Amino acid sequence: MRWVRFADLAEDAIYTLAHLSDLHATPVAPRGPLPLLGKRGLGWLSWRAHRRHVHRPEVVQALIEDLHAQAPDHVAVTGDLTNISLVEEFPSARRWLERIGDPERVSLVPGNHDAYVDVPRERSWSLWSEWLRPDAEWRDRADPASGFPSVRVRGPLALVGLSSAHPTPPFVAGGSLGAAQLERLESVLASLRDRGLVRVVLVHHAPVPGMVSWRRALWDAPALAAVLARAGAELVLHGHLHRQRFTSLRGPRGDIPVVCACSASDIGSKPGKRAQYHLIDVASDAGRVRLTLRARGLDPGSGRFRAEGEARAL
Numbered sequence: 031m032r033w034v035r036f037a038d039l040a041e042d043a044i045y046t047l048a049h050l051s052d053l054h055a056t057p058v059a060p061r062g063p064l065p066l067l068g069k070r071g072l073g074w075l076s077w078r079a080h081r082r083h084v085h086r087p088e089v090v091q092a093l094i095e096d097l098h099a100q101a102p103d104h105v106a107v108t109g110d111l112t113n114i115s116l117v118e119e120f121p122s123a124r125r126w127l128e129r130i131g132d133p134e135r136v137s138l139v140p141g142n143h144d145a146y147v148d149v150p151r152e153r154s155w156s157l158w159s160e161w162l163r164p165d166a167e168w169r170d171r172a173d174p175a176s177g178f179p180s181v182r183v184r185g186p187l188a189l190v191g192l193s194s195a196h197p198t199p200p201f202v203a204g205g206s207l208g209a210a211q212l213e214r215l216e217s218v219l220a221s222l223r224d225r226g227l228v229r230v231v232l233v234h235h236a237p238v239p240g241m242v243s244w245r246r247a248l249w250d251a252p253a254l255a256a257v258l259a260r261a262g263a264e265l266v267l268h269g270h271l272h273r274q275r276f277t278s279l280r281g282p283r284g285d286i287p288v289v290c291a292c293s294a295s296d297i298g299s300k301p302g303k304r305a306q307y308h309l310i311d312v313a314s315d316a317g318r319v320r321l322t323l324r325a326r327g328l329d330p331g332s333g334r335f336r337a338e339g340e341a342r343a344l
Contacts, residue, residue, distance in 0.1 A: 043313065043314070044311045044312065044313045045103050045104075045185045045186055045187065045311075045312045045313075046100075046102040046103050046104075046309055046310065046311050046312070047102060047103065047104050047105075047106060047187060047230065047309075047310045047312065048097055048100070048102040048104070048105040048106065048307060048308065048309050048310075049105075049106045049107075049108070049267050049289070049291050049307060049308040049309075049310060050093065050097070050105070050106075050107055050108075050130075050291055050294045050307040050308075051107065051108040051109060051110065051141075051234075051268070051269025051270075051290075051291045051292075051293065051294060052108075052109070052110040052141065052269045052270070052272055052291075052292075052293035052294060052295070053085075053090050053107075053110065053111050053123075053126060053293075053294045053295055054081065054085035054110055054111075054112070054113055054143065054293065054295050055085065055086075055087045055090040055111070055123075055126055055294075055295050056111065056112045056113055056116075056119035056122040056123050056126075057118075057119070057122060058074060058077045058078075058082070058113050058114060058116065058119070059116075059118060060074065060116055060118075061118070065116055065117075068147065068200070069114075069146065069147055069199070069200045070114045070115070070116070070146065070147055072200055072201075073113065073114035073146060074114055077113055077114065081113065083297075083299075084295075084296055084297060084299055085113075085293065085295040085296060085297075086295055086297050087295065088333070089294070089295045089296070089297060089305045089328055089333075090126065090294055090295045090305075091129075092328065092333055092334055092335060093294050093295075093305060093307055093328070093335055094129050094130055095334075095335075096326060096334065096335035097130070097307065100309060100326070102309055103135075103184070103185055104135055104136070104137065104184045104185070104187065104189070105130055105131055105135060105136045105137070106136075106137050106138075106189060106230070106232050106267055107127075107130065107136065107137070107138045107139070107161075108139055108141070108232055108233065108234050108267055108268055108269040108270075108291070109138070109139050109140050109141025109142075109143075109144060109195065109234035109269055109270070110141030110142065110143045110144060110234065110269060110270070110293075111123035111126060111127070111138075111141070111143075111144060111158075112143050112144050112146070113143055113146075114143065114146045114147075115143065115144060115145065115146035115147050115149050115154065117149060117153050117154070120149075120153065120154045120155075120157045120158070121157055123144075123157075123158065124157045124158055127158060127161055133160035133161045135184075136161055137161065137180075137182050137184075137189045137191060137232065138158060138161040138162050138191070139162070139178075139180070139191040139192060139193060139195075139232045139233060139234055140155060140162075140193055140195040140234065141195055141234035141269060141270065142194075142195050142198065142203050142204070142205050142234065142235070142270070144195055145195040145196050145197055146197070147197050148197045162177065162180060162191070163177065163180060164177075164179075164180040164181045164182060164191075165181060165182050165183055167181075168180075168181035168182075168183075168218070171214060171217070171218050171221075172214065173208075173210040173211050173214055175210065176193050176208070176210070176211055177193070178191060178192055178193040178211050179191060179192055179211060179214055179215050179218050180192075181218055181222070183227060186227060186228050186312060187227065187228050187229075187230055187312065188222040188225075188227040188228065188229050188230065189230050189232060190215070190218060190219065190222070190229060190230065190231045190232065190263070191232045191233075192207055192211060192215065192231065192232065192233040192254075193207070193211070193234075194206060194207055194233055194234050194235040194248055195234060201245065202245055203245060203246045203270075204235070204244065204245060204246055204247050204248065204249055205234065205235045205248055205249070206248065206249045206250045207233075207248070207250050207253070207254060208250070209253075212250065212253055212254060212257055215254075215257055215261075216257045216260065216261045219257070219258075219261035219262060219263060220261050223261070223262060228264045228265070228312055228319055229262070229263040229264050229265075230263070230264065230265045230266075230267060231258070231263050231265070231266045231267070232267050232268075233248070233254075233266070233267075233268050234268060234269055234270050235247065235248035235251075235268065235270050236248060236251070236268055236270055236271055236275075236290065237251055237254050237255070237266055237268055237279065237288060238251065238255070238277045238278075238279060238288055239251040239252045239255055241271075241275075241277065242270075242271065246270070255279050255280070258279050258280075258281060258286055259279070259280045259281060259282065260282065261282070262281045262282045262283065262286070263281065263286050264286070264319050264321070265286065265287055265288075265289070265310070265321060265344065266279065266286060266287070266288040266289070267288075267289055267290075267291070268288070268289075268290050269290060269291055269293075270290070271290050272292055272293040272296060272303050273290065273292055273302050273303060274290060274291065274292050274302070274306060274325065275288075275289070275290035276288070276289055276290075276342075276344075277290075287321065287344040289308065289310075289323065289344065291306060291307060291308050292304065292305060292306040292307075292327075293305060294306075294307060296328075297328070297330070298328060298330060304327055304328050304330070305327065305328040305335075306325055306326065306327035306328070306338065307325075307326055307327075307335075308323050308324070308325055308326075309323070309324045309325075309326065310322070310323050310324075310344070311323075311324070311341075320343070321343070321344035322341050322342065322343055322344070323341065323342045323343075323344055324337065324341050324342075325337070325338045325339055325342075326338060
């Protein structure tokens with residue numbers, strides 16, 4: 031079986047989920063000026079002047095080496111593999127995914143930079159389909175237009191992927207889920223609850239209303255919060271902010287922890303933004319879900335990743 035009821039998990043058993051986000055590790059090498067017309071041109075200027083010096087592929091490589099040494103049971107990636115959605119970036123991002131791990135052990139949702147402009151699916155996300163698509167049992171529960179929610183059951187976890195990524199105007203980095211995805215999400219969360227699985231929602235944009243400015247926000251975050259308040263979840267993971275953040279949303283039986291990971295590639299030129307990823311241990315505590323988070327971050331001196339701070343109960 032590919033899944034087990036959480037209630038059947040032995041008291042001493044631990045299932046570890048890794049969470050990383052915002053790789054931004056693909057090269058930005060447009061073939062001539064035509065691809066840079068419009069929003070991409072502004073993004074290219076930002077990348078040339080600043081972002082290419084901050085988001086470094088060697089940092090992502092060091093993270094992946096440390097991730098493999100830690101050997102989590104599964105890995106969740108919450109988007110922004112690319113920089114400005116050049117068609118050449120998507121196969122490059124696939125190679126990063128292959129280094130992170132097999133699609134059975136890695137789950138992905140897209141970020142706003144992965145939909146920076148409108149690129150045909152067959153030349154963009156379809157190249158990542160093995161890491162995006164839901165388990166066969168759940169494919170008919172996804173919105174046909176978006177392919178989400180994407181449900182992937184691994185061990186005692188049900189990873190529920192959402193897509194908040196779609197093209198936006200220049201200087202806008204927000205996103206939305208849409209009514210169809212949200213409606214299906216509520217039904218999916220209820221079904222997963224009835225199966226006794228630990229529900230982990232994956233989304234790129236910050237899901238807590240009012241957390242960031244309108245320009246960078248999840249515009250239907252209040253609607254998502256309402257769904258979670260009714261249907262519940264055990265954990266929400268996101269990226270987009272490039273900073274570690276711990277917040278919460280109201281659930282039907284108490285607060286739902288919401289966790290943001292730093293960028294996976296940031297060399298740390300600004301305080302609090304140095305590359306980091308999370309290991310989340312899922313265990314049973316007298317029949318209740320116990321979540322414990324351990325952070326591993328880049329050591330600028332050695333260029334390697336190491337444990338940071340104390341383990342944190344969620």
